Amino acid sequence: MATKRKSATSPARKLAARIAAGRARIGIIGLGYVGLPLACLFAEKGFPVTGFDIDTAKTGKLAQGRSYIRHIPGKRIAPLVKAGTLSASSDFAQLKRMDAIIICVPTPLSRQRDPDLSYVANTAREIGRHLQKGQLIVLESSTYPGTTDEVVKPELEARGLKSGRDFFLAYSPEREDPGNEQYGTAAIPKVVGGDGADALELALALYNAAVVKTVPASSPATAEAVKLTENIFRSVNIALVNELKVIFDAMGIDVWEVIDAAKTKPFGFMPFYPGPGLGGHCIPIDPFYLTWKAREFGIATRFIELAGEINTAMPRYVIGRLTEALSDRAGKAVKGARILIVGLAYKKNVDDMRESPALTLIDLLEELGAKVDYHDPIITSVKPSREHPHLAGRRSVALSPANLKRADAVLIVTDHDSIDYRAIGQGARLILDTRNRMARAGWRGRNVIKA
Known part of the structure; x- marks a missing residue:
């Protein structure tokens, strides 16, 4: 039986066309050390970007073309605000106007060292209130494998829209290294895992418009595991040299x-x-x-x-x-x-x-x-x-x-x-x-x- 071809006016095709033309409206939630450089990058590529944050001090400074992060100077932000490609808001009702929404909120540990996903869950719930057909939602926050499917997706689907049919969901781990002058956001490859083929294709297209390279993963959970693996690798090796430091110091070795x-x-x-x-x-x-x-x-x-x-x-x-x-x-x-x-x-x-x-x-x-x-x-x-x-x-x-x-x-x-x-x-x-x-x-x- 022949596979039914997608309509030229399907939600995925329409969003792909807007991304290819550089007209996709991008909303970035969380304007910290991950969200702000990402917002600047997409705005520099000509996309209309709105940064969202509950901290009105941040959105107020951005609206004036000012920065609050040392390694992202105001001279980078001000021209983008003046050109109209970068704006900021604490009005989450404006999410309805976005074509793609990227989540860059904190994922701390609780006092019991358990994952605190309240920021992710609350953000997904807020997006769900304003979710529109044809939107692409990407989670970038560092988290355990399964978060996109188990935490974000149910919140987005709570009002009847379905991932892969009505909207598109993906995960792409942030890889920011604040202060690294050699590897800024644009120079770091992006790993991307989508909830279905359309979501993966759209997320790859979005990031390919801004970064040096994309690396497709077979699922959001795989992409989530990539991020943890990268940082566990560093944690284990730092622990090794810390232990060696203690041993060698006892031996009088530097x-x-x-x-x-x-x-x-x-x-x-x-x-x-x-x-x-x-x-x-x-x-x-x-x-x-x-x-x-x-x-x-x-x-x-x-x-x-x-x-x-x-x-x-x-x-x-x-x-x-x-x-x-x-x-x-x-x-x-x-x-x-x-x-x-x-x-x-x-x-x-x-x-x-x-x-x-x-x-x-x-x-x-x-x-x-x-x-x-x-x-x-x-x-x-x-x-x-x-x-x-x-x-x-x-x-x-x-x-x-x-x-x-x-x-x-x-x-x-x-x-x-x-x-x-x-x-x-x-x-x-x-x-x-x-x-x-x-x-x-x-x-x-x-x-x-x-x-």
Whole structure:
């Protein structure tokens, strides 16, 4: 029996034509570190883009052509707003006007380290209230395999429209690396999994209009698994070098020297680097999404959980090294000591402090009775956070000779390029360096201890 050909006026064909012509109206929900660069990219390609966010401070700034994320300057946003290709709104009724809607909302963990999909579920429910025939919906938020089918799809179908017939549903994991000048959004291939052939074809067409390459996956669940695999790979390898750091330190061996020598091997080795703990919106969180989902199948994720335990323990290891150094070098206890933490962001050169180990270190030190200040040239005050609300509002202190001299120890947690490390070396009595930054800055004084 011959297969019935699609009508030239079918919803899929009409949307494909609008995408090909660059006229598809794109709505992006969630204007953070993932959604905003994606919105800018599509707008730069000439698509009419509306960014949606419940935070009216964000939408208000965008409407004025201003930015609130350091590595996405206002000079990139303002011309797009002026040209009319980029707008922002907190009125979700406007979703009715969109041809494609991309979801870029947070997927944190609960206090019990279970997936918190409330942002995804609430967003899908809101889209469902305004869903129109022929729309393409793409989830980009990092999550466990099955979320698109089990959480998003039922919310969208709740009012009678059906995926694959009336609208089209896909998953494409975000792969942003904030502050990475080599690999911006357009230069990173997009993995795409669709709920049916039409959804896959449309999502591929949409992203092909903006990024260097697309990689089709057989299903949304497969694409969801790709994202978790990428970040679990990083988490496990970071845990490995963190454990090696502890072992080699006990042996009097510099792990940084070991890694630098090992990476000269042209095959079979990939360098990862130790640190004071994991931070950011992906690596400390995503592995536990798979751990949680695996329990449904009666499978224990021992390797993943062990890596999480090692990485989570690193702040306490750093505190232990600091305690030893204060006692040996200054004859002081942590209690009553003045500690200056350098760097609050979870990684260098960004203004993002989500899950930053610096926040945990501040808490641990103050529990031990230390007096803690921090310096960060990018994050001038601590933003509210779920895990550390009591730190909100604290302000960065200057990296002045007086502040360096007053500190019993300086603890380098985040190695922003804009920090004057030579000034730290000259002015601080004791430096605990968790990033090997002093050595890379050419300072090898006796006041530096690697931690």
